[in-house]
Amino acid sequence: MKKGQGITVLKIGGSVITDKGKNEGAARYEEIERIAREISEFDTGLVIVHGAGSFGHPQAKRYELNGKFDPRGSIITHLSVKDLNKLVVSYLNDAGVNAIGIHPMNCVVSDDARIKSMFLAHIQEMIDRGFVPVLHGDVVMDERLGTSVLSGDQIVPYLAFKLKAERIGIGSAAEGVLDGSGKTIGRITPDNFDQIKQFISGSANTDVTGGMLGKVLELLNLSESSNITSYIFNAGQAGNVSGFLSGEDIGTAISKAEY
Template identity: 45%
Template sequence: MKSILLKIGGSVLTDKERECTLRESEIERIAGEIKGARASVVIVHGAGSFGHPQAREHNLGENPTTRGLIETHRAVMKLNNAFIEALNRADVDAIGVHPLDFIMVEERRVTHLDCRVLESMIEFGLTPVLHGDVVIDSKRGASVISGDQILRELGIRLDVSMVGAGTNVDGV
């Protein structure tokens, strides 16, 4: 069965002006809308104010460190968990899938992404929820991977009928 691949911008879920601040009413609204989908959905969300500040603080773009990887990943996991909890409250059988666990890059380009687990989750009736993250980079140690990059890679690798984006940024 073909799935819908849906990207939710981090700025929709979070207040980008205030570090690690959720937009709880938006999260609840979006969860309710996803419940109404008549197909299986794979969700990718951006990091918003969870992840971007930590990546900047630890200079992950130029000089990745293990501490920077850990702090950034922990922050995006918090957002992912909050979104999953809202989806579960809306009776969406959502489960978090962390890119750090199964995506590798070289010089910021994806070299490994095995979709078999995602496909099995979908077949079982789960809604996988991925997010922008920091992943292992075979040349640099670690690199940030955006939700948009993940969306592109999944769009190529998964059997999807539609790709959609939810954003509150003009022109996107």
């Protein structure tokens, strides 16, 4: 059983559940299965978001979806991330989690690549009834751009704010946010970000959504409008997902101030 009664929003990074170094559509089945098992122990009041990894970034790059409107490329990319979502949802159900895939393309409208509105009533209802909604990075309709790439890293704080979540985690392939000597930074706040940002960059792999810097900026932005502490941790390490879900402080904490 999860600590506390509130909602938890957890992102599982595409660099953990896929081989992001490979070109396209390379899933890591064993990792998906292990993570599904860890999640199954703590699946009350939970929303999962997963990244696109090699099911979305190479495609979005090929069709230049960050810079131009390409309906065909948008559809090809959307169908590919939907395939990954189907896989994740299927492993979660096999592990006993009542998981349901939710595709942002079907419930989000963005404006200039930021979420403008998202239909949430079904997500709230699912949580109340014990389902686990599973969203993902996607291509969505965009009022200004036609379509835009929407990262799971933007979905996580949006949902956390709207659903008044109690815990937020972004599990990726690094121990947390690392400093210049490879050590995990304990806490990032708006006060120390200026000294730390020199160490944070995009992804080492094909990536169209900002890598580690994108995550930190999204979570710092959330810390300005809420008192939630978020955690960036290594979901590729067995036991970390269940550790986070059981209430452990893990990896790098991102918050409004030093507590």
